[in-house]
Structures are given as C-alpha cells and as structure tokens.
Amino acid sequence: MNLKELSSLLGLSQTTVSRALNGYPEVSEKTRARVVKAAQAHAYSPNTRAQGLATGHSKCIGHVISVSDSAEMVNPIFGDFMAGAGETYAAHGYDMMVTRVGAQDEADTYLSLKARGAVDGVVVHAPRRNDSRLALLDKIDLPYVVHGRSTGIKRPYTWLDVNNTRAFSEATSYLASLGHRRIALINGPETMDFAIRRRSGYESSLRFAGLPIDPALMSTGEMTEGYGHAQANAMLDMDNPPTAFLAASIICAAGIRRALDERGLRPGKDVSIATFDDCLSYFGNGGDQPVFTAWQSSVRLAGAAVAQMLIDRIQAPNAPHINELWEAEFVAGTSTGPAPDHSKD
Amino acid sequence: MNLKELSSLLGLSQTTVSRALNGYPEVSEKTRARVVKAAQAHAYSPNTRAQGLATGHSKCIGHVISVSDSAEMVNPIFGDFMAGAGETYAAHGYDMMVTRVGAQDEADTYLSLKARGAVDGVVVHAPRRNDSRLALLDKIDLPYVVHGRSTGIKRPYTWLDVNNTRAFSEATSYLASLGHRRIALINGPETMDFAIRRRSGYESSLRFAGLPIDPALMSTGEMTEGYGHAQANAMLDMDNPPTAFLAASIICAAGIRRALDERGLRPGKDVSIATFDDCLSYFGNGGDQPVFTAWQSSVRLAGAAVAQMLIDRIQAPNAPHINELWEAEFVAGTSTGPAPDHSKD
DNA sequence: CAAAGTTGTCAAAGCGCTTTGGAATGTCGT
DNA sequence: ACGACATTCCAAAGCGCTTTGACAACTTTG
Missing domain, CATH: 3.40.50.2300 (Response regulator)
Structure with a gap:
C-alpha cells in the first residue's frame, strides 16, 4: 500500500492525503479523519526512503x-x-x-x-x-x-x-580519609578523555592529601573483568601493596574483588574497593545494600x-x-573501610 | 556531489556513470576507470535513499x-x-x-x-x-x-x-560424575526458548544419573549478577543446600561466586560452579587459566x-x-571439583 | 559494398513521497 | 448580484538514483 493507491482509493489526490497525514492545516478536519482512518485500516506507512528523498533528511x-x-x-x-x-x-x-x-x-x-x-x-x-x-x-x-x-x-x-574528575577526586579523598595511603587506580584506556580526567581527579586528591603519586599504583587498559583481576593481582604482589583500589567500572571492580577473594582478603576489611558505576542493567550494584562503594551515573x-x-x-x-555535566552520585557500600592497622605488624 | 553533477562534470550521461560505478559490462574499461577516479576524487557516494527508492531494497x-x-x-x-x-x-x-x-x-x-x-x-x-x-x-x-x-x-x-540442551546435559552429567547429588540450575528466563532447552538438558541428565528433580534447586530469571548472587544465597540457606551450581551465563556465575566468597566457601572445593559462557569481550573466562568450568560458544x-x-x-x-547447530566447547576451570565428602561430618 | 551484428553511450521513465503554485468551490460584504 | 477572500483540494515538478529501450558508431560477414 502506497500513497498513490491510498489516495485513489479515497478519491483524493496524493497531495491531500499526504497533507492530511502530516497534519497540515489546509485540509478539512472531516477529510483528515477519513484519511487517517483509511491509512490505519490499510496499514499505510509512508516509505522511509521516498520520504527521505523528498524531504532531504533521513530521520x-x-x-x-x-x-x-x-x-x-x-x-x-x-x-x-x-x-x-x-x-x-x-x-x-x-x-x-x-x-x-x-x-x-x-x-x-x-x-x-x-x-x-x-x-x-x-x-x-x-x-x-x-x-x-x-x-x-x-x-x-x-x-x-x-x-x-x-x-x-x-x-x-x-x-x-559525567564529572569524572570530581567523581575520582572525591573517591580518592574518601579513601584517603579512611586512612588509606596506598591507593591504586585501575583506570580505563588513557587514550580516552574520560580516563584522563579520572586520573587527574585521582592525582589531584592524592596531592591534596599529601600522598605520593606512584606510577606503580596506576594502570590503564580495557575495562574487562580480567583486567581488573590481573592488575589487582600484580599490585597485591608488590612489596608495598595498595590497601585500596579505585576502579573505572563495576566490571573491573568485580575482577579486583575476585583477586581479593582468591587471596583470602576481605573487601572492605583487609583491602578496600571503590568504583565508578554506570548502572548497567545486568550488573547492578546490589540494590538496597550496595556491594561496592561507588560513584554512579546511569549510562x-x-x-x-x-x-x-x-x-x-x-x-x-x-x-x-x-553542555551538560552530570555529577555522579555517591553510594556507600561494604567494599570500603578503614585502612587496616599495621602498627601491630 | 551527486550523480547529475558528477556526470556533467565528466561529460557523460548519468546512465553511463551509474553503470560504470556499479560494474556493468556495457561500459568500456577506459571510461570506467575515468569515472571511478573522478568519483573518488569528489568523494561521491550514491545517496542511500535514492538508491533504495530506485532499486526497491534498502541494503x-x-x-x-x-x-x-x-x-x-x-x-x-x-x-x-x-x-x-x-x-x-x-x-x-x-x-x-x-x-x-x-x-x-x-x-x-x-x-x-x-x-x-x-x-x-x-x-x-x-x-x-x-x-x-x-x-x-x-x-x-x-x-x-x-x-x-x-x-x-x-x-x-x-x-x-547453540546446542543448549546438549551443553546443559553434559554439564549436569559432568557435575554428577564428580559426585554432586544436589545440583542447582540458575537458569535464564524460561519464557525464552534457550532457557527451556537448557532446563530440559539439565533434567534429562539428572534423571539419567538417577538424581531427583527438585524444583527448589531450579530458578529462572534475568541473567544478572545480582540474580545469580541472590539465588545462590537463597539456596545455600536451605537445609539441604546444593553442592554445585550450573549457571546460565558467566555474569550469573560471577554472582554465584560472590555469594560463595561472602560465606567463605571455596569455589571448586566446597561448592562447584559450572556455567555457560558466551565469550563476552569484557568478561572473559580467564584466558589461559579458565576461572569457571564452562561450556562456551562465542556470541x-x-x-x-x-x-x-x-x-x-x-x-x-x-x-x-x-539451520546451524553449534556445539558449545567444554573448558575445564578451577570452579568445579569433587563433591565434598560429608562422611566425616 | 550492403547487411548484420557489436560496442559504448544516452534520453527518459519510474521508484514513492513532499511541496509549489494554481484552481475550483463556497462565503461574505456591499 | 458581484467582486473579494477564505477554504479546500489538485496537477505537476522534483528529490537522486537505476534501468529500459533506442541509437549512433564501428566491426564483421556474405
């Protein structure tokens, strides 16, 4: 069913039918109603390509x-x-x-x-x-x-x-305020603008807290679960391992968490994890009781x-x-806690 | 730049230019080369909508x-x-x-x-x-x-x-052969055909192994991490909890794993997890050393x-x-092991 | 050398729609 | 009753492409 057929069926011109359907004023309400009804009855939808050709845009x-x-x-x-x-x-x-x-x-x-x-x-x-x-x-x-x-x-x-700089600055400060002095950043690919901003937020808060910026505690890569796991493992093997991780995504965070679990380290007790959370539908952050302490913003x-x-x-x-700059929302989870006290070591 | 412009620029008809570009035989190779070069030089690409209108298909x-x-x-x-x-x-x-x-x-x-x-x-x-x-x-x-x-x-x-029935039947048999007698199925939404098949594979292998089919050990739902976690938690709270889980996706499996970790249960030791794995790019199954014992097929x-x-x-x-039926590939991970021996309990 | 193919090219129609520029019809004031 | 003005509708052009059918210009054949 196309315009020509529909209009001849109605005994109207193509012009009138087209205008009727597109809401132009120069067609009486009576005929418009008639046209609309017929269009529905015959399941007429204008051909996208023809419409695009005529109007010049593709919708x-x-x-x-x-x-x-x-x-x-x-x-x-x-x-x-x-x-x-x-x-x-x-x-x-x-x-x-x-x-x-x-x-x-x-x-x-x-x-x-x-x-x-x-x-x-x-x-x-x-x-x-x-x-x-x-x-x-x-x-x-x-x-x-x-x-x-x-x-x-x-x-x-x-x-x-999203205000990535702010979110990662806040997150870093938050971890620092819990007493963490070795805070690792498991960042996304630093070819991406957001990852660069995240790092700069992280670094500025470290400086503000008077903590050193240690390249060994910073990593960049594709945000997979395996990446989080591998980086966490590598860092936890260091002589002076981090006591807190800041992750670029909840999927990385899951990988980090797995690394902790494998080592018998308790998240939020022995080692803290904070993360950015895109509110992915298939990987929620625990609903009522958030798993990860997170800065979240729904993608x-x-x-x-x-x-x-x-x-x-x-x-x-x-x-x-x-320009819209959204602030990430803080949610407190169980994955963060005070830095472990090593005074008795 | 459109056909008309391009052809007048070349001093040819639209027909010839169109045919030259579309590889029709009735145009000499000399003019074809000329046309192709000019088209490239002027970055000409035929208008999708016009092409579609003329040919009747949208590509x-x-x-x-x-x-x-x-x-x-x-x-x-x-x-x-x-x-x-x-x-x-x-x-x-x-x-x-x-x-x-x-x-x-x-x-x-x-x-x-x-x-x-x-x-x-x-x-x-x-x-x-x-x-x-x-x-x-x-x-x-x-x-x-x-x-x-x-x-x-x-x-x-x-x-x-994918041969879902087979994969889940094999997985169930595999777990049964390890001595598990309480095997839970954390299935996807059973409105979906694949989930129905998976369940039937699971049930048939239970029957074959002479194990009871216990509705309390079967769940259905959207395959999120949280779902896996919640179901595992609920089942592990039972009087007679499962010793093995069979998950519909690696994301569910991650949730199940988290539930185990929270309870201090060791995957592959205290409780086994097997899963279907779609080979998601951001959630790999550990590469060289697979984390989960899985039946995998790349989506x-x-x-x-x-x-x-x-x-x-x-x-x-x-x-x-x-019709193509792909068989899922088995990979042995560390998430499965013999059913724990309760004889000394 | 005329008749019969080949080869390379083109003008024009058509795809299904929108939109321009009339043209009919009806209404109204005078 | 007549021009003026809305109102309602329409024929035709055009969007940028493909494709049909025809036509020159050459070759080849008898």
Missing part, C-alpha cells in the same frame, strides 16, 4: 562504534546506552543506525554516512583527547553530540558528560539525554551549543 | 531489541552479537538498524519496518517458545534469521543456535554467522532454509 541517527582491532573489545556500556537512546528516538520517530568500524576506517565511515545521506546526525562515542572526529564532523557539517568531552577542542560543541539515562540533545540540535542547527 | 538490516518493561533489562550479549554482525554487514555494504521496543509494540515494530521499507530483513533475537513473530514475518514476507530456535514452530525457517561469531545467513537469505529468498 535516522548514526552511532559509530569503534572496535579497537587489537582488543576486539565492545564497550559493555554500549547496550544500556543504546537502550536509553532508542527510547528517545522511538518517541520522536527517528531510526537508529549502528555502524561497527575498526579504528582506521573511522573517518571514512563518517564521510560515507554524510555523503550517502544515511543519517541526519551522529552520536560521538568514547571521545579521545583532541578528538579529530569533531573537526571532521564540523567540516562536513554533520550534526553531532558527544557523549563525554574532548579536552583540547576549543570550538564549542554539544556534549553531555542509560545518559543515552536518552544525548539522543534528545541530538534531535534538538538537528532541528535547530544554529542554536547555541548545550 | 539495511533490522535488529529489534525487546526490552522487557518490567526488568528494563538489556541483554548483555547484545554488544558482542552486534559487533560480530556489524563486521559482516560492513563487508557486504549493508547498514544495520537497531530498534528498541517494549514487549507490547513488538508486532507493530516489525509491521512498520516492513511497511516503511526500512529494512530488507531482520534478525529475530531471543526467540520464545512458539514465537508468534515468525508467523508474522512469514505473513508479511520479511526475510529473517532466528538467533536461537522456537520450539513449536513447525514450518521451516532459518536459524542458528560474537554467532552474530557474524547469523548476519551472513540473513544476507544470503535476502539475496536468495527461495533457497531452502538453513
């Missing part, structure tokens, strides 16, 4: 997911972010297109998306420092919103980020909000850029 | 993700499956469209996808028993491939599944294979239906 939003070829790692927050964004898109009649790409072909992918008119805008995921994608997107005039920020980019752009809500910002941006491309 | 594949409104749960395998599928799509010039939908609007979403001509085919995720989507898709003639199977559907359809590879099957199906809609 589709692109998400380019860079999969590092080395690690072949899919960011675990991906699913929840998409779920949040998808909700917003559905509410506004937008489709969502996902493109998986290796790091090399990143630029080409955006160019192609633009040249082919496949999307009206894109969400930039996992921004790096001085991320070259932003200049590219500005140049080719493809609307975008950044989930995160890119330090070093001076031109304004629209972004939504799902972020997805919904970023999607909304992008839709707004597409509809008003010349509006001033909006 | 786009749909993934409809049902998010149960109650649980608001995003399946954690989603990201890895997409990464695998995305690779295949990219190689064949297909785009990937993702639609998030609540359980109610599922049927409408497929109808709309079809009516709008938005996709050439869809992947059916998480099939249920007697899944009504298959009949719907057959009726509206939208090509599809099922990731999993749907018990009760008699008409042939194309699917790729990423499944994604790539399903995508390929769907593309084939779209290109040859009348070809016979293909």
Whole structure:
C-alpha cells in the first residue's frame, strides 16, 4: 500500500492525503479523519526512503562504534546506552543506525554516512583527547553530540558528560580519609578523555592529601573483568601493596574483588574497593545494600539525554551549543573501610 | 556531489556513470576507470535513499531489541552479537538498524519496518517458545534469521543456535560424575526458548544419573549478577543446600561466586560452579587459566554467522532454509571439583 | 559494398513521497 | 448580484538514483 493507491482509493489526490497525514492545516478536519482512518485500516506507512528523498533528511541517527582491532573489545556500556537512546528516538520517530568500524576506517565511515545521506546526525562515542572526529564532523557539517568531552577542542560543541574528575577526586579523598595511603587506580584506556580526567581527579586528591603519586599504583587498559583481576593481582604482589583500589567500572571492580577473594582478603576489611558505576542493567550494584562503594551515573539515562540533545540540535542547527555535566552520585557500600592497622605488624 | 553533477562534470550521461560505478559490462574499461577516479576524487557516494527508492531494497538490516518493561533489562550479549554482525554487514555494504521496543509494540515494530521499507530483513533475537513473530514475518514476507530456535514452530525457517540442551546435559552429567547429588540450575528466563532447552538438558541428565528433580534447586530469571548472587544465597540457606551450581551465563556465575566468597566457601572445593559462557569481550573466562568450568560458544561469531545467513537469505529468498547447530566447547576451570565428602561430618 | 551484428553511450521513465503554485468551490460584504 | 477572500483540494515538478529501450558508431560477414 502506497500513497498513490491510498489516495485513489479515497478519491483524493496524493497531495491531500499526504497533507492530511502530516497534519497540515489546509485540509478539512472531516477529510483528515477519513484519511487517517483509511491509512490505519490499510496499514499505510509512508516509505522511509521516498520520504527521505523528498524531504532531504533521513530521520535516522548514526552511532559509530569503534572496535579497537587489537582488543576486539565492545564497550559493555554500549547496550544500556543504546537502550536509553532508542527510547528517545522511538518517541520522536527517528531510526537508529549502528555502524561497527575498526579504528582506521573511522573517518571514512563518517564521510560515507554524510555523503550517502544515511543519517541526519551522529552520536560521538568514547571521545579521545583532541578528538579529530569533531573537526571532521564540523567540516562536513554533520550534526553531532558527544557523549563525554574532548579536552583540547576549543570550538564549542554539544556534549553531555559525567564529572569524572570530581567523581575520582572525591573517591580518592574518601579513601584517603579512611586512612588509606596506598591507593591504586585501575583506570580505563588513557587514550580516552574520560580516563584522563579520572586520573587527574585521582592525582589531584592524592596531592591534596599529601600522598605520593606512584606510577606503580596506576594502570590503564580495557575495562574487562580480567583486567581488573590481573592488575589487582600484580599490585597485591608488590612489596608495598595498595590497601585500596579505585576502579573505572563495576566490571573491573568485580575482577579486583575476585583477586581479593582468591587471596583470602576481605573487601572492605583487609583491602578496600571503590568504583565508578554506570548502572548497567545486568550488573547492578546490589540494590538496597550496595556491594561496592561507588560513584554512579546511569549510562542509560545518559543515552536518552544525548539522543534528545541530538534531535534538538538537528532541528535547530544554529542554536547555541548545550553542555551538560552530570555529577555522579555517591553510594556507600561494604567494599570500603578503614585502612587496616599495621602498627601491630 | 551527486550523480547529475558528477556526470556533467565528466561529460557523460548519468546512465553511463551509474553503470560504470556499479560494474556493468556495457561500459568500456577506459571510461570506467575515468569515472571511478573522478568519483573518488569528489568523494561521491550514491545517496542511500535514492538508491533504495530506485532499486526497491534498502541494503539495511533490522535488529529489534525487546526490552522487557518490567526488568528494563538489556541483554548483555547484545554488544558482542552486534559487533560480530556489524563486521559482516560492513563487508557486504549493508547498514544495520537497531530498534528498541517494549514487549507490547513488538508486532507493530516489525509491521512498520516492513511497511516503511526500512529494512530488507531482520534478525529475530531471543526467540520464545512458539514465537508468534515468525508467523508474522512469514505473513508479511520479511526475510529473517532466528538467533536461537522456537520450539513449536513447525514450518521451516532459518536459524542458528547453540546446542543448549546438549551443553546443559553434559554439564549436569559432568557435575554428577564428580559426585554432586544436589545440583542447582540458575537458569535464564524460561519464557525464552534457550532457557527451556537448557532446563530440559539439565533434567534429562539428572534423571539419567538417577538424581531427583527438585524444583527448589531450579530458578529462572534475568541473567544478572545480582540474580545469580541472590539465588545462590537463597539456596545455600536451605537445609539441604546444593553442592554445585550450573549457571546460565558467566555474569550469573560471577554472582554465584560472590555469594560463595561472602560465606567463605571455596569455589571448586566446597561448592562447584559450572556455567555457560558466551565469550563476552569484557568478561572473559580467564584466558589461559579458565576461572569457571564452562561450556562456551562465542556470541560474537554467532552474530557474524547469523548476519551472513540473513544476507544470503535476502539475496536468495527461495533457497531452502538453513539451520546451524553449534556445539558449545567444554573448558575445564578451577570452579568445579569433587563433591565434598560429608562422611566425616 | 550492403547487411548484420557489436560496442559504448544516452534520453527518459519510474521508484514513492513532499511541496509549489494554481484552481475550483463556497462565503461574505456591499 | 458581484467582486473579494477564505477554504479546500489538485496537477505537476522534483528529490537522486537505476534501468529500459533506442541509437549512433564501428566491426564483421556474405
């Protein structure tokens, strides 16, 4: 069923039927009702491609997911972010297109998306420092919103980020205030802007507390469970091991916890763990009784909000850029406690 | 840059340019080379929508993700499956469209996808028993491939599944052979076909081993870490607790493990854990030294294979239906061991 | 050397929609 | 009763591509 058939069926012109369905005022309410009813009865939905061709926009939003070829790692927050964004898109009649790409072909992918008119805008995921994608997107005039920020980019752009610096600064101070003097940072990949900010928050709090900054207590890598486990193991083997860990994600934290368990160390007693928590739907932090002491911020809500910002941006491309900085919320869990007293050792 | 501009720039007709780029034989190699070079120089890519309108297919594949409104749960395998599928799509010039939908609007979403001509085919995720989507898709003639199977559907359809029955039967036998007589099943949602099969594999091996089937040792639910933890805790509180757990996913297994750790029970010594493992990129099973004894099958590879099957199906809609049943691979971890000897209790 | 293929190219139609610029019809003031 | 003005509808153009059918310009054949 297409427009032509439907309109001849109704004895109306295509123009009138189209206007009736799209809510234009120059069609009487009587005929509009008639048209709408017939459209429903015949399950008519305008052909997306034809509509796009005619209007010049695709009502589709692109998400380019860079999969590092080395690690072949899919960011675990991906699913929840998409779920949040998808909700917003559905509410506004937008489709969502996902493109998986290796790091090399990143630029080409955006160019192609633009040249082919496949999307009206894109969400930039996992921004790096001085991320070259932003200049590219500005140049080719493809609307975008950044989930995160890119330090070093001076031109304004629209972004939504969590205050990672603050969260990791608070977390470090919190652990220091519990008496911990050897606090390890199990960070995400420090090619990512958020990881850089997290480290800087961590370091500034260490300095503020008068604690040394020890590179041996800092690690960077893909945020897998195995990574958390391996790093914790390596650090706990040190002569002067950390008494507290600060993890980049709850999945890392789980790995750290496993390392403790294997050694018979009690989390929150012998060794503390604090973590950032993205509120992943399949890996909750224990609900009523949080397991991990955490700074949390829902990536799902972020997805919904970023999607909304992008839709707004597409509809008003010349509006001033909006920036949202969300504060992570502190939850006290059982994974942290006072630094163990070694005076009796 | 569009076809018209490019062709007038070259002093050729649109026809010739189009044919040259699409590899038709009736254009001389000399002009073809000229056209290809110019296209590259001007970064010309045919407009997706126009191309789609003209050819009648969208070169786009749909993934409809049902998010149960109650649980608001995003399946954690989603990201890895997409990464695998995305690779295949990219190689064949297909785009990937993702639609998030609540359980109610599922049927409408497929109808709309079809009516709008938005996709050439869809992947059916998480099939249920007697899944009504298959009949719907057959009726509206939208090509599809099922990731999993749907018990009760008699008409042939194309699917790729893991032999869940076998895997869980083997796992149960394995645990029984270690002397476990109280083996708990921490299953996924038993509205899902795969979970039903897993249970039946589990039960058949219990029967075969002459062990009783105790509903108190079986649970069903969304496969979160918290779920695994809660179920394990509840069961370990029983008068006659299980000595082994069989988990539906490595994430559940992590939760079970946490429950053991909290109680000072040693995995593989006091209580065993076996699990199914989807080989999630962010939650590996320890690499060289597997943590969990597991039956594993890469969901990423499944994604790539399903995508390929769907593309084939779209290109040859009348070809016979293909079914692939993959066997899960056994890996021995440290999480299982002989049932503890209670004779000295 | 005319008739019959080949080869390389093109003009134009068509995909299903939106939108422009009329054109009918009806209503109203005078 | 007549022009003015809304109101309601429509024919046709156009979005950027593919594809059909035709046509020159060459080759080859008898």
